[in-house]
Amino acid sequence: MAASSYAEVSIDAELDYEGAVYFNDSLNPEIDQNVNNSVSAEMEMYTEWADGTQSLTFKPFYRYDEMDDERTHGDIRELMWHQVADEYELKVGIGKVFWGVTESAHLVDIVNQTDSVESLDGEEKLGQPMVQLLIERDWGNLDLFVLPYHRGRTFAGPDARLSTGFELADAVYESDDEEGNIDIAARFYSYVDDFEYAVSAFHGNSRELVLGVFSPDGNPSNITALQPYYPTITQLGLEVQYLIEGWAWKVEAIHRDGMIKDQSVFVTPVASVIGESESYFATVAGFEYTQVGIFETRWDLGWVAEHLYDSRQEDASFGAFEHDLLLGTRWVANDEASSELLAGILYDYEYQDYSLSLEGNTRIMNGLSLELEARIFAPASDNPQFDFRDEDFVKLTLTYYL
């Protein structure tokens, strides 16, 4: 048998240990935990055949969390068959797609559901079942998607840190096909020299949820759970990035139709009241300015400023940024350990409150990396995020690559 006629499978794996310390006692008297341990494992199996024009990737993920049963979860991050033909590429299976250019928010990014128990920055995603057709020409790239199944967003359980303190009821959908609704999406992207742009469209089950309330007996004063509700939406997205000298100018904008206000959803076992749908737009725009080799060292220093706006203003959904400003600085050591640190302040100039974040990573040795994340929340008492005021934490993650 010729060596090339059997498929070679490459296997990679990584193991994480994560330790988190919360500075304050939880507002929920039933939670007495200020230190949390968690471990996770991710494996990637890859094989290709037909001269590399076809491949299969399988990437399962599992996390165990000592405190939170909702955070103890598994997911198929990827199970994808990929074919590269002369005129197109086709992907069928479960996968992940990223859209966007900005730092503080990922407005445009809509194909995958956020795995929010994994991280608060919205960058960890659940695997999305999809058929993706990619067309790449001199004039640009066109990606077309059929998304036949919706994943519900993950949330911390009621007796865990970083939670709302409420149980979540089973999700309700506007679509009669519920999570089986066939969503569609498309994105065109191209560039001219240092000017890059993308336009995208999506129609189907919203990835962002509307947070309503659930009453088991229809009595509005007997609310036993928060009610996730996924309306059918249409979203148009725009991404622009322009690099000039040390500047990277960035804009993301969305127009969304079909979203519903939080709290306007009231669900009982027999009947539901769903508020009026509305359309709105949201933007994030700003820049990153990078100084290369500061103070005669190898270091780069980046300055990030972004403005976030949501046309719904105070009626915006729980997780939205209505009127905020991100100011941050990124330090890149350019050392053999690839050390980096990003510090930021997100300031809400209407509520006049802020949150601070620090994210960093370095390599201890080949195969062992260390990551740091710290967040401090200082919400104003009339801010919907007020319940997070005592959830400040520092988290260290050790990752071992097999």
Place this chain on the structure above:
Amino acid sequence: MKKLLIGLLLASTALTGFAQTPEEKGLAIAIEGDKRGEGFVDSQVKLKMVLIDAKGRESTRDMRVKTMEGQGEGGDKSLMVFDTPKDQKGVAMLTFTHKTKSDDQWLYLPALKRVKKISSRNKSGPFVGSEFAFEDISSQEVEKYTYKYLRDETIDGQDCYVVESDPVDKYSGYKRRVAWIDKEHYRALKIDFYDRKDSLLKTLTNSEYKLYLDKFWYPSLSEMKNHQTGKATRLVYENYEFKVGLKSKEFTKNSLKRAK
């Protein structure tokens, strides 16, 4: 552009009756060196990058590079994929070299599935923590420098031209480079890099040259020594393969995402 330069060169040689100025001679050497590298069509190579700190401690990275020769006005295209360090596995960089404007460069981060355009302003910055700057590893087009022939010199028993080249781009980290180019094969055996203040910053030594396809000389070892920090970076190349039939669609943004 190259044709134009050669035309100008011939015209000026004709006028001065072979009494070349140092600038003309320097440019002629650069053009001849470039010409000797032409016609490789495409190549692929595996290499090991060894970072050596001032105390002699080493850390290594493994990568693969595919290159496709530019046609006419277009420069070379290259795709570099990292195998180690393990946390960087699958990180890939796509570069479109241009002769007169800034190169286009994109980085793919597999964990985020994100393709990021890299600013050409970064060219003087260290490449993955090494002593090589981005501009040192990108394809060297004749048009990116102005030249001046300095003198003849013999190193390691090989007769060399010593040629100064000054970067055209104001964002280069160098004021000038001085290269020792052997007269027989036009190979750069050694290059001194002078920083913006004109003090000696680094020296690149290329050695263990091998001849491929009876025409192309490539070094198997390149060592960059930083005189100001005492650090060094060694590039160890495995055998090059040429004319492997790479296609231009292997050098696109989509190809970055599937580069394994």
